[in-house]
Amino acid sequence: MAGRGVECLWKRHVIEELKQRDRVQRQAFEEIIHQYNRLLERSDFQAVLSERLHTEKYEQQNRQDLSPGVDGGRSDSLQQEMAQMRIKHQEELTELHKKRGELAQSVIELNNQIQQKDKEIQSNESKMLEYQQQISHLEGECRELRNCLADLERANQTLRDEYDALQITFGALEEKLRKTTEDNQELVSRWMAEKAQEANKLNAENEKDRKRRQAKLQKELADAAKEPLPIDPRRRSMNSFGTSTETAEVPSPCTDVRVPSTALHIFEAHDGEVNAVRFGPGSRLLATGGMDRRVKLWEVISGHCEPKGVLTGSNAGITSVDFDSAGSYLLAASNDFASRIWTVDDYRLRHTLTGHSGKVLSARFLLDNARIVSGSYDRTLKLWDLRSKVCMKTVFAGSSCNDIVCTEQCVMSGHFDKKIRFWDIRAESTVCELELLGRVTSLDLNHDRTELLACSRDDHVKIIDLRCNAVRQTFSAEGFKCGSDFTRVTFSPDGSFVAAGSSDGVLYIWNVLTGKLEKTLDKGHSSTINSVSWSPSGAYVASVEKGSKAVLWSDM
Numbered sequence: 088m089a090g091r092g093v094e095c096l097w098k099r100h101v102i103e104e105l106k107q108r109d110r111v112q113r114q115a116f117e118e119i120i121h122q123y124n125r126l127l128e129r130s131d132f133q134a135v136l137s138e139r140l141h142t143e144k145y146e147q148q149n150r151q152d153l154s155p156g157v158d159g160g161r162s163d164s165l166q167q168e169m170a171q172m173r174i175k176h177q178e179e180l181t182e183l184h185k186k187r188g189e190l191a192q193s194v195i196e197l198n199n200q201i202q203q204k205d206k207e208i209q210s211n212e213s214k215m216l217e218y219q220q221q222i223s224h225l226e227g228e229c230r231e232l233r234n235c236l237a238d239l240e241r242a243n244q245t246l247r248d249e250y251d252a253l254q255i256t257f258g259a260l261e262e263k264l265r266k267t268t269e270d271n272q273e274l275v276s277r278w279m280a281e282k283a284q285e286a287n288k289l290n291a292e293n294e295k296d297r298k299r300r301q302a303k304l305q306k307e308l309a310d311a312a313k314e315p316l317p318i319d320p321r322r323r324s325m326n327s328f329g330t331s332t333e334t335a336e337v338p339s340p341c342t343d344v345r346v347p348s349t350a351l352h353i354f355e356a357h358d359g360e361v362n363a364v365r366f367g368p369g370s371r372l373l374a375t376g377g378m379d380r381r382v383k384l385w386e387v388i389s390g391h392c393e394p395k396g397v398l399t400g401s402n403a404g405i406t407s408v409d410f411d412s413a414g415s416y417l418l419a420a421s422n423d424f425a426s427r428i429w430t431v432d433d434y435r436l437r438h439t440l441t442g443h444s445g446k447v448l449s450a451r452f453l454l455d456n457a458r459i460v461s462g463s464y465d466r467t468l469k470l471w472d473l474r475s476k477v478c479m480k481t482v483f484a485g486s487s488c489n490d491i492v493c494t495e496q497c498v499m500s501g502h503f504d505k506k507i508r509f510w511d512i513r514a515e516s517t518v519c520e521l522e523l524l525g526r527v528t529s530l531d532l533n534h535d536r537t538e539l540l541a542c543s544r545d546d547h548v549k550i551i552d553l554r555c556n557a558v559r560q561t562f563s564a565e566g567f568k569c570g571s572d573f574t575r576v577t578f579s580p581d582g583s584f585v586a587a588g589s590s591d592g593v594l595y596i597w598n599v600l601t602g603k604l605e606k607t608l609d610k611g612h613s614s615t616i617n618s619v620s621w622s623p624s625g626a627y628v629a630s631v632e633k634g635s636k637a638v639l640w641s642d643m
Contacts (some may be wrong), residue, residue, distance in 0.1 A: 096223040216532070322554060348608070348641075351639050356635060361376070362376055362618065366623060371389070373392060376419055392637070403423035411456045439461075453512075466479070505522055525547070529574055534582060543569065546569050548562040568590040580621060587619060612630065615632060627641050
């Protein structure tokens with residue numbers, strides 16, 4: 088109906104325009120045509136008058152011929168009058184002919200104008216036809232757009248209905264999430280309570296064990312007082328946790344470091360990726376940590392690693408391992424936001440240190456063995472007192488901490504933001520910062536703690552002089568690629584060599600004295616090397632990979 092109404096309107100408009108054009112063009116030429124018709128009538132009248140005069144003249148001549156002597160005077164006057172009338176008529180005829188020529192010229196011009204107007208009319212008609220076609224095309228497009236608009240309105244209504252349904256579903260899920268969160272909080276509270284009970288039980292067992300050991304020690308002392316005994320080269324001392332253990336003397340710095348050249352033993356260390364490896368202080372004990380949530384102890388015997396024990400208790404993959412200076416305790420950081428301490432002799436879990444809100448990527452014993460420092464993905468460092476089993480200090484570093492090393496009063500941390508930060512344990516702010524060209528993945532100290540070894544994701548290993556906090560030496564090699572943000576490198580025990588694993592499974596060893604690449608070992612690993620450790624005796628190097636293998640290297 089709307090389409091037919093629009094069609095009637097434009098047709099009526101076209102008719103009105105044509106009538107208006109006819110009225111304008113008719114008024115312009117109506118007077119000219121009227122004058123032209125009058126001229127034609129006068130011309131016809133003159134022709135009739137001329138014919139009548141000619142007839143009268145002919146009759147007059149005939150009468151003169153019939154009576155030449157009669158009324159001579161009248162004929163002369165009549166002739167004069169006729170002559171005057173003839174002259175007058177000739178003048179009028181001339182004037183009429185002149186006007187007729189002018190009117191003929193006007194008619195020609197008007198005909199030309201009419202032809203021009205006809206051409207304009209034809210042009211306008213062609214334009215009208217074209218406009219009609221455009222109008223038809225636009226009407227078709229309008230119909231299509233109306234149909235499209237109707238489809239879009241239907242789709243919009245469908246989407247609104249779906250949105251309303253999703254809003255209802257979201258409300259239900261949100262309510263379910265709230266209830267689940269409340270249940271989770273309740274479960275966490277119950278779990279924490281049970282964990283506290285277990286910790287109390289564990290502490291009670293530890294206290295019983297301590298009392299039993301003290302009683303045994305007192306009895307041995309009483310027996311020793313009664314009977315003299317030979318002096319044992321091993322000495323009994325109180326460890327940092329308040330219990331007595333037999334510890335060996337810490338070996339002096341090794342002077343006989345041998346650069347490895349052969350893979351003595353390649354073995355499956357864990358069920359999955361192996362992240363950490365560390366030799367104990369006596370070089371006979373090797374610890375590895377993997378994504379299977381276990382720390383495994385290996386005894387190095389005649390160039391082979393024999394399984395000695397498994398330390399369990401972690402709820403996620405192990406990220407780093409460390410021994411205390413006596414080799415009696417092992418510290419491991421894990422992805423379950425916690426650090427744990429086991430006793431090496433009986434493989435028992437002694438402490439679980441929780442408090443970080445992200446993965447704990449590194450944890451180290453301080454030199455007094457009574458405190459540890461942990462660095463986490465949550466961008467904080469925490470200082471823990473093992474005697475009171477509490478967090479003494481939390482420091483916000485501003486970036487994820489990938490590795491930590493410690494001296495007596497200083498903690499050095501390597502971060503994701505390419506910076507190495509130096510912290511005074513007694514303060515809560517950094518002493519200084521040193522920025523490298525890539526994310527810092529690993530830190531290690533030489534034996535006298537005057538040089539810091541740092542590895543970064545720009546595929547360079549650097550030695551930093553701690554006396555001036557400046558880069559003293561840089562190592563790189565063609566083909567050496569740092570495989571991850573947690574790739575660990577190591578000094579040799581005497582600080583003369585540096586060992587680092589590459590993403591292609593090749594072990595690179597540089598000479599610190601010459602600054603050149605000493606050796607590359609490529610026949611052991613089949614995937615990226617994650618961590619390297621050099622034994623304190625200098626005889627062995629252990630490396631672990633993203634696969635499940637570990638390799639023991641030596642020059643034998």
